[in-house]
Amino acid sequence: MIEILGLSVMLLRIATGAENVTCSNFCEQGANSTTETCNHISGACLHGCKDGFYGSNCTQRCSDIDVNCERCVEKNDNNGIECERCSMNNYLSSGKCLQCNYWCLVEPGSAESTCRQEDGYCNHGCKTGRYGFMCGERCSSTCKDVCHRDTGNCLECKYPSYCGPTCKMQCQDGCLLQQCNQSCQCVNGCTATHWGETCPTVCNTHCIKPADPSIRVCNSSDGTCLLGCEGERFWGNQCDESCSNNCVNGKCEQDTGNCSEGCSSRRVYGWSCNEKCHENCLGGTCKRADGYCDEECRVGTFGIECNFNCSENCKDTICNRQSGYCDNGCKDGSYGNNCENTCxxxxxxxxxxxxxxxxxxxxxxxxxxxxxxxxxxxxxxxxxxxxxxxxxxxxxxxxxxxxxxxxxxxxxxxxxxxxxxxxxxxxxxx
Structure with missing residues (x-):
């Protein structure tokens, strides 16, 4: 029976012209070393190919298509290969192996690739003047030597007159010698005419200016005019408030704004002469200190400034200037100091x-x-x-x-x- 079966196989091979095929050395060995690695009729590898080879018989080299490809598979359409692993200092991109960026820093003697295999990230940083994921960005020309690997911020500025994260901002004009640190703070302080932490603000034009231009005009911290205000017509620490138009000769005290020579009209009151006397003042004039009407109040009003109305029940609508009591009595039908009660x-x-x-x-x-x-x-x-x-x-x-x-x-x-x-x-x- 066995002889008949062997004869049948021989006749089948003679009829088909097939002979025993030797398996490629690059066919992957199965889990069991005794198993066949390929089909002895077609030669197709049964367990895939060893690294570096592809094709049904594993006879084609990946490197023939992509020189840096160490492991690949044949595309489904049999049109080329898709690389799965690259040689050292290369990375995968859309199934192809690309060299690590030239600007990736090389670590001599390191067993680690210059860049990360899966995405090209530079493992050891960037060469001088470069930053970014793959070190493809150029540091600002005003950075001194290097910048931060991820953000591009300068670790130090090349010139003393530049500041900011990337050293592209110039120091304020108010910086003495126009020198500042990377935070834009003036290292030598402000010029005589500027103030503020970064010296951006000019002293108020109403500050008295000394004859010697090297002497400070205002305080470098808060802008207070050091020699006072020009012409006594402005007030406030920075001389940024105008004296009232009602001040005599337009002059006032720098600290308070109070008119130093009094009010120019008796129709206004207050230390700054900004309040108008009440319209109920007869004659329209009043005392500067409290607005007390110089003359009597208009009929029907009372109070220091004549700003209150007498009770409607006061006879003749007349009441006491100070208390508001109805001095002439009440109209029929009412009583009380202010005639506020009804009989x-x-x-x-x-x-x-x-x-x-x-x-x-x-x-x-x-x-x-x-x-x-x-x-x-x-x-x-x-x-x-x-x-x-x-x-x-x-x-x-x-x-x-x-x-x-x-x-x-x-x-x-x-x-x-x-x-x-x-x-x-x-x-x-x-």
Missing amino acids: STTCLNRRCDIIDGSCTEGCISGFKGRTCKTGNKINAEDTQPQIRNQQVYTTLQHRQDENHDTTKYDVLRFREENTTEQTMYENSGL
Whole structure:
């Protein structure tokens, strides 16, 4: 049976013209060293190719296509190769091996590649004057020798008149000798006419300037004018505030701005003469210190500056200049210092005492008491000696007689009768 099978295989090879094929030495050995490495009919490697070779029979060299390629695979379309590993000092880019950038720093004797295999990053830094991921960027020409590998910032500036991260900014004109450090701070301080940390600001033009140009005009830290302000027409530490136009001769004190020679008009007040006298001042003038109106207030106003209105209930709308009290009394129907209270509606003719609001002409029919708020009941304030009510009655009866007002007479008679009855009741001891 075996002989028949062997004969059949031989006849098949004769019929097809096939012979035993020797496997390429570059076919990869399988996991088991005894297994075949290729198909003995086609020669195709069964476990892939050793590094540096490709093709179905692993007979083609990667380096024939890409000289720096150490391991590759054939593209699916059989159109060339795609490199998977490059030789030292090369890196992969889209399946090809490229040399590390010329500007990558070389580390002599190092077993590590000059650049990273997977992306070309320079492993040992950049040569002088270069920076960036692959050292492809040029440092600023004003950097001294080298710059930061990743950012490009200068580690030091080449010239003393330049500053900033990349040393492209010039020192401020206000720097003495125009020299500054990399942070742009003036190393020798400011010129006599400049101030600030980096000396960018010119001293105010209103500062007094010394005859000697080397003497400082203003403080280098805060700009304070060291010799004062020109012409006494400006004030403030930096002489940047104008004196009030209402100052006599336009002059004021440098520290406060107060008019040094007073106000040019009596229609303004305040130490800086910036406040107008109140419109309610008669004559329109007032005291400089507090705005007190020199003359009286306009009718209907009061206060130091006549800036308050008298109560509408003041008679003739006139009130005391200082207190605002209604000196001429109140209009009918009101009482109190400022006539702010209303007389009781049960006061006869709605008239009452300006001080305490007691009804001065008695009560309307049916009401009693000092403020006529008691109806049919008698309260404590009504139990006064009969003589008091009699005096009120007599006084008002006299007024009634003069005015022939019978209505008032009847009301007062009613009040007098009630008072008499109350007195009799109290004296009876009941």
